[in-house]
Amino acid sequence: MEGCRRCGGPLYDGSHKMKRHHKYFIIAAALLMMTLAACGASGAAAQTTAAQTTAAQTTAAQTTPVQTTAAQTTAAQTEAEAQTETAAASLAAETDAAAEGSEAGQETQTGVTIGPDGVKLSDDSSGFVLLSEAVPDVILEIRYYSTYNFVGERIDGYEEPLAFLTKEAAAALKEVSDDLMEKGYRLKIFDAYRPQKAVTHFMNWALDPDDTRMKEYFYPELEKDVLFPQGYIAEHSGHSRGSTVDLTLFDMKKEKEVDMGGTFDYFGELSHPDYMDITKEQYDNRMILREAMTAHGFRPLVEEWWHFTLENEPYPDTYFTFPVNSNSIEADSGGELSNAA
Numbered sequence: 001m002e003g004c005r006r007c008g009g010p011l012y013d014g015s016h017k018m019k020r021h022h023k024y025f026i027i028a029a030a031l032l033m034m035t036l037a038a039c040g041a042s043g044a045a046a047q048t049t050a051a052q053t054t055a056a057q058t059t060a061a062q063t064t065p066v067q068t069t070a071a072q073t074t075a076a077q078t079e080a081e082a083q084t085e086t087a088a089a090s091l092a093a094e095t096d097a098a099a100e101g102s103e104a105g106q107e108t109q110t111g112v113t114i115g116p117d118g119v120k121l122s123d124d125s126s127g128f129v130l131l132s133e134a135v136p137d138v139i140l141e142i143r144y145y146s147t148y149n150f151v152g153e154r155i156d157g158y159e160e161p162l163a164f165l166t167k168e169a170a171a172a173l174k175e176v177s178d179d180l181m182e183k184g185y186r187l188k189i190f191d192a193y194r195p196q197k198a199v200t201h202f203m204n205w206a207l208d209p210d211d212t213r214m215k216e217y218f219y220p221e222l223e224k225d226v227l228f229p230q231g232y233i234a235e236h237s238g239h240s241r242g243s244t245v246d247l248t249l250f251d252m253k254k255e256k257e258v259d260m261g262g263t264f265d266y267f268g269e270l271s272h273p274d275y276m277d278i279t280k281e282q283y284d285n286r287m288i289l290r291e292a293m294t295a296h297g298f299r300p301l302v303e304e305w306w307h308f309t310l311e312n313e314p315y316p317d318t319y320f321t322f323p324v325n326s327n328s329i330e331a332d333s334g335g336e337l338s339n340a341a
Helices: 020-039 044-056 062-110 167-182 197-205 278-294
Strands: 112-114 120-123 128-130 164-166 185-190 245-250 296-303 303-308 318-319
Touching: 128 167, 164 167, 167 185, 167 245, 167 278, 167 296, 167 303, 245 278, 278 296, 278 303
Parallel strands: 120 318
Antiparallel strands: 112 120, 128 164, 185 245, 245 303, 296 303
16 A cells, blocks of 8 residues: 655554545645646646645645635636737737738839739839840831731730830840841841730730621631630730740841741631641741741740740749830840840
């Protein structure tokens, strides 16, 4: 039989009755275990309980100290819970404040904002150049400034017939132009940087089933309601990242565009670069343009023979919003070009 830890004697006397101090020692021990479980084994609470239990063993009023200890334990537990809740609330408030500060900083840093769909938007044009200055030999025919396009009207955001590209894309395109000039060709530009506002214009047009004024010229084989599902129209365009260009070749000897077997912005298989139901000359012309562009770091698009994007584009996840006009780009911006390659 286990002995008393206080006096060393047996817990029961010969008549099998528990000794008084043994009895209250056991009660106090049980109460201590309950207190530790309730308060998370607080050392301070355990010491307080042990001291009050010792007092209970030496006084005739045995019930009152035990009740006092339980009340104090409950109070300590309540206070601990309140402190925990206060700390948690404080941490949550700090986290929310930090998040708000981060979002505010993101919105003001170099004109970057996050759109409703989570896409990064920017109105900072400092990384762009005026293409006619960066690549002086190009010919411009900015279709979205005119009414000769698949919509049939001037597109929002094209306020002047200009072409912009990122400095890196313009530098690479200058090398393409130089190579083709030696072969008797110039580059003719249909589109380059495209403001997000213009893409939104395309989306709104695509959702209007009654506006089909240019169908016979640009999508005679398709119904308008399939243009969005099939990817011809999208909520965002690689052009808005600033390193994509739509172009063709101009033959300087013949003084006209080369025959590519299909018009720019035609929606259909005819526009696929590897489409074979065209003449050999038309196919070869497509390959001359394709090989010149890919040799200087541009990636082709499988659906459009005229569409190329710089492989190492500097803003792969940012879509720009500034309009196409002479105020958006500094006049001498073409003088500082860099080639990422």
